[in-house]
Amino acid sequence: MFPLSRAVRMARLPGFAMALMLTGLLFAALAFTPRAEAMEPEAKVVYHADFADPRRFSAMLTSINNMMTYYQDEFMDVDVRIVFVAHGIRFLTDDDLADTPFEADEELKEERDTLRGRLMSLASTHGVKLELCEITRSQIGLDQDEVYDHVEFVPSGVVRIAELQNEKGFAYIKIE
Known part of the structure; x- marks a missing residue:
């Protein structure tokens, strides 16, 4: 396998950051919504x-x-x-x-x-x-x-x- 060039790695970074951010928002929504309803x-x-x-x-x-x-x-x-x-x-x-x-x-x-x-x-x-x-x-x-x-x-x-x-x-x- 060939190592990915720096340019290719940088091009993938925004997509990875967006996926990470959406995952974080999903976990936050799941973590806080049931607690609010349970209270x-x-x-x-x-x-x-x-x-x-x-x-x-x-x-x-x-x-x-x-x-x-x-x-x-x-x-x-x-x-x-x-x-x-x-x-x-x-x-x-x-x-x-x-x-x-x-x-x-x-x-x-x-x-x-x-x-x-x-x-x-x-x-x-x-x-x-x-x-x-x-x-x-x-x-x-x-x-x-x-x-x-x-x-x-x-x-x-x-x-x-x-x-x-x-x-x-x-x-x-x-x-x-």
Whole structure:
């Protein structure tokens, strides 16, 4: 075999460079696209908790648990949040909230330990995010330290729900 002349080697360089560049772009596209899709949950749901009834709250927790079980059985990534507004604050503290519109009644006092355990299990085991309206909390003077672990404070609960629906594509569920 004869060695290729320098002129022939130089003529092949642009073609080789183009092939190398296209290969690099292909690998970059393959490397980054699946990661971006994997980061976005397949299901996004926000529950609105603005009620006082412990039985209704229990039904909501059952609904969320069933949803989380389904998505996990299907190996689907899910982002579930509960936004607590007004009376919903009753389910995020052991404080009886005496002399406030949200004061704990006997039914809540009897069910509080069970409801807290179920809620904390959803947060710690299933990654359900708990978000409390800061307007509600501050209006009744409840210290942030009196609120359960895993709770994030948001400036306005109803604004948060609107943002999750409009900007982030969350489905809205309210248990009646």
